[in-house]
Amino acid sequence: MDKRSQLDAYPTYPWAVRSPFLKHVAATAQPETFPRICTSTPPRDARVEIVAEFTVDRSKRPDGQPVPCPICSPNAPKYLEGRLAWFPDEGVIRAIGHECGDKYFDGITFRRAVAASRHRDALLAAEEYLEHHLHYVRRWSAVCDALDPACREAQRLHDRFIKDAPRLYHHLSEIKRSGGLLAVTVEVRRASGEGPRGLRTSSGSVDVREEAFGMLTGEAMLMRSFAPLKKLMSIRTSLTEIDVGDDPTTAYDWVCENSASLDRLNHPVKVIQKAQADYAELCNRLDGIAGFFTPDNFQRLNAWGGHPDTPLRLRASVRQGIFTIDVEGHDAERILLTPKFDLLAQKPEWPMPQGREGD
Numbered sequence: 001m002d003k004r005s006q007l008d009a010y011p012t013y014p015w016a017v018r019s020p021f022l023k024h025v026a027a028t029a030q031p032e033t034f035p036r037i038c039t040s041t042p043p044r045d046a047r048v049e050i051v052a053e054f055t056v057d058r059s060k061r062p063d064g065q066p067v068p069c070p071i072c073s074p075n076a077p078k079y080l081e082g083r084l085a086w087f088p089d090e091g092v093i094r095a096i097g098h099e100c101g102d103k104y105f106d107g108i109t110f111r112r113a114v115a116a117s118r119h120r121d122a123l124l125a126a127e128e129y130l131e132h133h134l135h136y137v138r139r140w141s142a143v144c145d146a147l148d149p150a151c152r153e154a155q156r157l158h159d160r161f162i163k164d165a166p167r168l169y170h171h172l173s174e175i176k177r178s179g180g181l182l183a184v185t186v187e188v189r190r191a192s193g194e195g196p197r198g199l200r201t202s203s204g205s206v207d208v209r210e211e212a213f214g215m216l217t218g219e220a221m222l223m224r225s226f227a228p229l230k231k232l233m234s235i236r237t238s239l240t241e242i243d244v245g246d247d248p249t250t251a252y253d254w255v256c257e258n259s260a261s262l263d264r265l266n267h268p269v270k271v272i273q274k275a276q277a278d279y280a281e282l283c284n285r286l287d288g289i290a291g292f293f294t295p296d297n298f299q300r301l302n303a304w305g306g307h308p309d310t311p312l313r314l315r316a317s318v319r320q321g322i323f324t325i326d327v328e329g330h331d332a333e334r335i336l337l338t339p340k341f342d343l344l345a346q347k348p349e350w351p352m353p354q355g356r357e358g359d
Contacts, residue, residue: 009036011091018052021084021093029060031067031082031095038092039070048105050117051093052084069097071104083114119262126265127255132353133272134251137243139351140275144236146348147282151228153343154289158226165333168325171312173222180219182304183212184311211307214300218292220285231282235275242268276350283347293323293339301325 010017024034031054032039042048056067058080065077071094072078079097086093101110162169175182188207220226244254258264291297298316305314305325313328327333 009038009091010086010093013049013088014051014086014093017093018084022052022054025054025056029057030062031056031084034095036093038087038090038094039068039074041070041074042087042090042094042104044104046087046105047089048101048110048113049086049088050083050113051086053098053117054082054084054095056080056082067095067097069100070094071096071100073097085113123259123262123265126262126269127259129269129272130255130265131248131252134242134244134254134268135246135248136351136353137239137272138246140272140279141236141239141243143348143350144232144239144279146346147232147279148229149343150286150346151232151282153340154220154226154228154286157289157293157337157339158221158223160337161221161335165325165327165335167331168312168314168327168333168335169222172216173224175216176219176222180216181212182214182216182300183210184304184307184309185209186211186309211309213304213307214296216300217294217297218288218290220288221292223285226285228282228285231278235278235282238271238275242271279350286344286347290339290341290344293337293341298323298325 021031021034025031031037056079058064058066061067066080067078067082068074068076069078069082079099081098082095083098083101084093084095085101101114186209188209189205216222244251255265295318298318301314301316304310305312305316305327314325315328316323316325318324322336322338324336325334
């Protein structure tokens with residue numbers, strides 16, 4: 001397309017061209033071949049507005065070279081990161097290198113154009129997100145209500161463990177923080193005539209080895225800061241504060257009413273995203289509580305606690321759903337718990353707008 005036919009191709013801000021252009025770049029890596037794009041050098045005093053920022057995949061380009069820039073290098077490779085710019089005085093769009101605007105135009109003016117574009121993009125992204133998600137707030141609150149029994153059971157088990165066996169709790173917590181391996185250090189003494197090995201003493205030598213019994217499971221059970229009910233209440237409260245109803249039209253109206261303020265739009269976006277992340281983390285910790293109360297875990301604890309060189313003598317057992325640990329010594333402790341696994345398993349999925357998972 002010659003320069004004459006390019007003029008006035010876009011007499012108004014070309015928002016509609018943004019998505020097709022970005023798709024074209026993603027597919028071809030050739031922004032310079034987009035239909036009706038201008039490849040001539042713009043005047044230095046031209047007004048300019050940014051439509052989109054993009055990155056070119058060099059491996060997709062036919063010659064494997066960067067993109068020519070109409071500002072500084074019309075006929076030679078120049079950039080891989082660029083901006084689609086609209087020039088209202090000419091009514092054209094150009095794909096220029098990301099460094100050229102500052103150097104070619106008035107730097108302050110161009111930086112303001114970039115900032116305005118990014119602000120506009122952020123507004124549109126927040127609007128689109130809320131149009132899809134804001135009317136789900138009450139569904140998420142209902143999911144939190146359904147998770148309450150599981151959180152109460154987890155809280156009960158955790159609190160009872162700390163109350164009945166604080167010494168055991170502290171010791172196992174230290175093991176978990178150190179990696180979670182249940183192990184004992186065993187010393188094997190050897191006579192002086194057996195040769196120089198290990199730690200030498202006047203009467204011979206000492207070999208030191210570690211005997212392992214497996215990994216301790218159920219990290220959440222050993223967290224001092226574990227407070228599922230408090231976390232669940234925090235999620236509920238944050239969602240209540242942004243509840244505008246479950247009608248998509250009402251949610252859309254709220255977005256329109258607040259579309260002039262990025263801060264007002266970003267607040268519910270951040271609340272929703274944090275609530276989703278916190279809910280997933282909470283469910284994982286509930287799984288961790290259940291993961292502590294397994295026959296395999298208690299079998300490992302029993303073997304470790306029954307070893308002659310264990311730092312903490314104990315007996316662990318599971319009988320008819322009752323999990324028991326007896327810590328021996330002058331300050332003996334005992335935990336005897338019957339977890340309600342059916343409650344711990346009640347973790348409803350966090351519903352997401354159809355086709356929007358992972359947002």
